[in-house]
Amino acid sequence: MPTEPQSRDTGGMIVAAIFILIGVLALWDTFDYTDADSFVFPRTVAAAMIVFCIGLIAWSLAHPIDVGSRRAQSTPRRVGLVTAMLIAALLMPYTGFLLSGLLAFAAIVWLAMYDPWTRGRLIVYPLVGSAIVLGFYFLFTKVLLVPLPTGRLFIG
Amino acid sequence: MDSLGYLLAALTPYHVALAIGGVVAGTVVGSLPGLTATMAVAVLIPITFSMEPASALILMGAIYTGAIYGGAYAAILLNTPGTPSAIATTFDGYPMAKRGDGDLAITLACIASVCGGLVGALFLLFLAPPLANVALSFGPVEYFWLAILGLTLISALSQGNLLKGLIGACFGLLLSCIGVAEISADVRLTFGSQTLLGGIETVSALIGLYCIPVLIDLVATPDRHLKVEDVSRGFRLHEALDISWRSKFNLARSSVLGTLVGILPGAGGSIAGLVAYSEARRSSKQQQDFGHGAPEGVQATESANNATVGGGFIPTLVLGIPGTPPDAVILGALLIQGVRTGPNLFTEHGSIVYVFIWGLLLATVLMLPIGLLIGRYAYRSIVTVPKALLVPTVAFMTLIGTYAIRNSVSDVAIMIVLGVLGWVLGRFGFSASPIVLGLILGSIAEQGFVQGWIIGAAADDLWGQFFGRPISVGIFAFILLSLFSPLLLSRFRVKRELTGAD
Numbered sequence: 001m002p003t004e005p006q007s008r009d010t011g012g013m014i015v016a017a018i019f020i021l022i023g024v025l026a027l028w029d030t031f032d033y034t035d036a037d038s039f040v041f042p043r044t045v046a047a048a049m050i051v052f053c054i055g056l057i058a059w060s061l062a063h064p065i066d067v068g069s070r071r072a073q074s075t076p077r078r079v080g081l082v083t084a085m086l087i088a089a090l091l092m093p094y095t096g097f098l099l100s101g102l103l104a105f106a107a108i109v110w111l112a113m114y115d116p117w118t119r120g121r122l123i124v125y126p127l128v129g130s131a132i133v134l135g136f137y138f139l140f141t142k143v144l145l146v147p148l149p150t151g152r153l154f155i156g
Numbered sequence: 157m158d159s160l161g162y163l164l165a166a167l168t169p170y171h172v173a174l175a176i177g178g179v180v181a182g183t184v185v186g187s188l189p190g191l192t193a194t195m196a197v198a199v200l201i202p203i204t205f206s207m208e209p210a211s212a213l214i215l216m217g218a219i220y221t222g223a224i225y226g227g228a229y230a231a232i233l234l235n236t237p238g239t240p241s242a243i244a245t246t247f248d249g250y251p252m253a254k255r256g257d258g259d260l261a262i263t264l265a266c267i268a269s270v271c272g273g274l275v276g277a278l279f280l281l282f283l284a285p286p287l288a289n290v291a292l293s294f295g296p297v298e299y300f301w302l303a304i305l306g307l308t309l310i311s312a313l314s315q316g317n318l319l320k321g322l323i324g325a326c327f328g329l330l331l332s333c334i335g336v337a338e339i340s341a342d343v344r345l346t347f348g349s350q351t352l353l354g355g356i357e358t359v360s361a362l363i364g365l366y367c368i369p370v371l372i373d374l375v376a377t378p379d380r381h382l383k384v385e386d387v388s389r390g391f392r393l394h395e396a397l398d399i400s401w402r403s404k405f406n407l408a409r410s411s412v413l414g415t416l417v418g419i420l421p422g423a424g425g426s427i428a429g430l431v432a433y434s435e436a437r438r439s440s441k442q443q444q445d446f447g448h449g450a451p452e453g454v455q456a457t458e459s460a461n462n463a464t465v466g467g468g469f470i471p472t473l474v475l476g477i478p479g480t481p482p483d484a485v486i487l488g489a490l491l492i493q494g495v496r497t498g499p500n501l502f503t504e505h506g507s508i509v510y511v512f513i514w515g516l517l518l519a520t521v522l523m524l525p526i527g528l529l530i531g532r533y534a535y536r537s538i539v540t541v542p543k544a545l546l547v548p549t550v551a552f553m554t555l556i557g558t559y560a561i562r563n564s565v566s567d568v569a570i571m572i573v574l575g576v577l578g579w580v581l582g583r584f585g586f587s588a589s590p591i592v593l594g595l596i597l598g599s600i601a602e603q604g605f606v607q608g609w610i611i612g613a614a615a616d617d618l619w620g621q622f623f624g625r626p627i628s629v630g631i632f633a634f635i636l637l638s639l640f641s642p643l644l645l646s647r648f649r650v651k652r653e654l655t656g657a658d
Contacts, residue, residue: 011584012320019323026330026345035340040609041602042333042344049326056319073376081375082368082576085551089568097559101552108548114378115544125545132549136556144206146560 096151178218186226241425276466328594368575418467
């Protein structure tokens with residue numbers, strides 16, 4: 001029976017090292033606080049986190065783990081999804097929620113599309129997408145009375 | 157108001173409509189492979205912000221219970237669990253569908269889910285109030301230890317290494333400290349950033365940590381072009397009821413097990429389902445049928461995972477410590493509404509809690525007709541929704557939902573960044589749940605710790621303050637047990653295997 005290849009958990013150790021850095025930064029930050037009420041808890045937690053991270057690194061050095069094979073997946077699409085969402089969030093105050101939402105929706109449809117663009121899909125997908133965005137926009141602004149940004153660009 | 161009054165308040169047309177809508181929405185989201193019950197609650201939660209707390213809880217409970225049941229469709233008909241809690245449903249559900257009993261398996265799953273849901277909700281109704289009375293005697297130090305117990309349990313029970321879970325929990329606790337301190341007004345851990353001054357909004361963080369990693373993975377792979385197993389026509393309700401009656405002990409045992417697992421912080425439907433499945437198999441006279449389409453396997457898993465809904469609400473409402481990940485999201489939503497869960501909730505806000513519990517019972521009962529109808533008529537259309545429309549819809553819901561919490565673009569950006577962080581950490585075996593629990597329990601843990609520290613320092617008895625009170629010692633013993641039991645169990649297992657090999 002084939003077994004999973006074994007190796008050290010290098011990724012886990014790198015993340016633990018980054019968490020040690022975060023812990024040290026948190027500890028350093030606590031020395032600026034004026035009140036014991038403010039520093040006693042984050043200082044204790046940061047110290048505990050550093051200890052656990054050192055423990056994890058030591059454990060990982062001594063114990064190899066099973067490294068499963070990973071399926072081929074598209075990194076550009078992942079990056080694209082996050083970028084589209086971040087741009088939509090940053091554009092919101094300028095273009096308004098509706099326009100940035102429509103743009104993000106269109107971009108993510110394009111990113112998540114693996115099938116060929118047939119004429120039917122070219123007609124149906126934008127219509128469905130617009131209906132979803134407009135439906136939620138209406139629900140939040142008119143029913144739930146959430147003041148979604150209208151956009152400085154169009155107000156002047 | 158008496159019990160009848162609470163029941164009548166839960167039966168208003170508005171609450172019935174919320175229960176129906178919640179079960180339908182939850183079932184639809186839960187039935188989509190890749191989308192979890194936690195995600196269903198997280199993306200739909202902003203709709204509840206303008207509601208009364210009891211109504212919001214009924215809707216959230218209905219979404220949650222529907223989503224857990226919805227996971228069974230894909231497990232039975234596609235051999236892919238719609239939600240992680242339906243993993244064990246695939247073991248026997250799919251073989252049943254392959255031999256032409258898919259319709260029967262779905263009806264059995266629906267009946268089992270209703271049974272489990274009712275048992276969990278009844279436990280909540282009868283067990284939570286006396287527990288709340290006990291919890292009234294807890295002081296700040298006990299709450300600190302309870303929060304730590306929750307964190308250690310979730311670290312031990314979540315996937316991966318215990319140390320990784322503990323690191324995640326500490327990271328979550330640190331995230332909860334970001335912003336202006338409540339008592340001293342010190343600005344903490346913002347490193348000069350104006351965006352972080354307001355702190356990390358809990359629900360936005362939950363939406364990011366639970367939803368964005370799922371979206372990132374969904375967009376990275378092509379549609380699976382799912383082939384739904386053909387099911388024969390009909391509900392086969394009489395046959396299913398007959399089988400359910402014959403395995404009533406299995407249903408009862410699995411429901412109770414699911415409720416108990418749900419009470420443990422962090423142990424959700426997936427663990428409950430697997431525990432109940434293995435117990436049903438162990439105690440069955442036809443063990444050889446399990447894995448080849450044994451109805452008892454489907455019944456055990458589905459009753460146990462739905463029982464976690466009521467079970468998980470017990471620590472959530474009584475102690476403010478979420479029993480399952482969706483409970484964490486619901487707890488965050490309640491905090492936004494200004495409802496602080498804890499033992500006082502039962503005495504000061506009885507109308508909220510009891511109306512909700514009756515509402516949850518109502519939603520569970522409604523799941524029978526709704527679940528059967530969706531499984532019979534709508535499932536094929538739901539599961540074949542193209543990913544190219546599903547991913548942007550969920551992404552858009554996370555954007556609008558997060559913005560709606562505080563009308564803040566910063567929250568949206570923080571949600572996305574935390575989501576990416578959650579995805580990266582997940583790749584290296586750091587689960588999101590300990591981080592989330594750390595973030596939620598941070599304020600309870602800090603309040604208890606600081607108060608205990610100050611009192612202990614003033615009395616010159618820090619040790620006695622944290623370790624000298626009987627309840628604290630009891631909880632601390634459980635913490636040690638949760639930390640070291642996985643290690644002891646694995647050693648015991650190795651020893652037993654070695655003895656067996658000899």
